[in-house]
Amino acid sequence: xxxxxxxxxxxxxxxxxxxxxxxxxxxxxxxxxxxxxxxxxxxxxxxxxxxxxxxxxxxxxxxxxxxxxxxxxxxxxxxxxxxxxxxxxxxxxxxxxxxxxxxxxxxxxxxxxxxxxxxxxxxxxxxxxxxxxxxxxxxxxxxxxxxxxxxxxxxxxxxxxxxxxxxxxxxxxxxxxxxxxxxxxxxxxxxxxxxxxxxxxxxxxxxxxxxxxxxxxxxxxxxxxxxxxxxxxxxxxxxxxxxxxxxxxxxxxxxxxxxxxxxxxxxxxx
Ligand SMILES: [Fe+2]
Numbered sequence: 161x162x163x164x165x166x167x168x169x170x171x172x173x174x175x176x177x178x179x180x181x182x183x184x185x186x187x188x189x190x191x192x193x194x195x196x197x198x199x200x201x202x203x204x205x206x207x208x209x210x211x212x213x214x215x216x217x218x219x220x221x222x223x224x225x226x227x228x229x230x231x232x233x234x235x236x237x238x239x240x241x242x243x244x245x246x247x248x249x250x251x252x253x254x255x256x257x258x259x260x261x262x263x264x265x266x267x268x269x270x271x272x273x274x275x276x277x278x279x280x281x282x283x284x285x286x287x288x289x290x291x292x293x294x295x296x297x298x299x300x301x302x303x304x305x306x307x308x309x310x311x312x313x314x315x316x317x318x319x320x321x322x323x324x325x326x327x328x329x330x331x332x333x334x335x336x337x338x339x340x341x342x343x344x345x346x347x348x349x350x351x352x353x354x355x356x357x358x359x360x361x362x363x364x365x366x367x368x369x370x371x372x373x374x375x376x377x378x379x380x381x382x383x384x385x386x387x388x389x390x391x392x393x394x395x396x397x398x399x400x401x402x403x404x405x406x407x408x409x410x411x412x413x414x415x416x417x418x419x420x421x422x423x424x425x426x427x428x429x430x
Contacts, residue, residue: 162194165425167201167385168404171214185417187221193426198224201385202231202342207240208247215256226256227263229273231342236307244308262328269429270332274325276341276367279318282350283363297360322369329377338381345370349387349402381427390423401425
């Protein structure tokens, strides 16, 4: 079985390409790569309706099962009729959403997914928690502060996400697991420090609340997004992937097909 994984498509942020362009190329790439199941690790768009529609269209046009977890951008509530908590409820009702619904592939394998949330532990220790909680540095504001209206603090959100993920991992504890999060769960994917900006902004990249899961559960593959890196590495028998497409302005070429092809990770399981 060939499992495709990709993240951070941001289909509504390209200066000239439309979401339909992204859809067309995604469909073509999945067919060419003979993917049987697609995993999307969040940040499809800044609007939940568009995110839903895009994932549904991929499924409809390819007949491939799509599983996803929302990213922070998929929770942005400005320009929508729902608040972020209602958007989460909306996603959890979708068949494709993995939160609270681990996907059992066969007797041996299952997929567990959760957005996770950043808990500030990836920032340089030179910043106090109060300083980070302001979410503003060098004149730049972390956009979730203005675009998301959870009424819960970030560290609390991270704990809540980890608790749900733990419950979902428990439910499939006899299986080998592919874990998918949006935020980073391994510090190797944070922006290398010291860094003028990311000594601060790494606070909003990852969480440490998932650390113990890698010892307690049979996680074999761990997919994450959010940082717009494309890389993978192995550690203690676990493969970690960051298959981000990212913004058009970050691409090395101006060819979306080349970029999607490069970002898409294919994991083969028996
Ligand atoms: Fe993100």
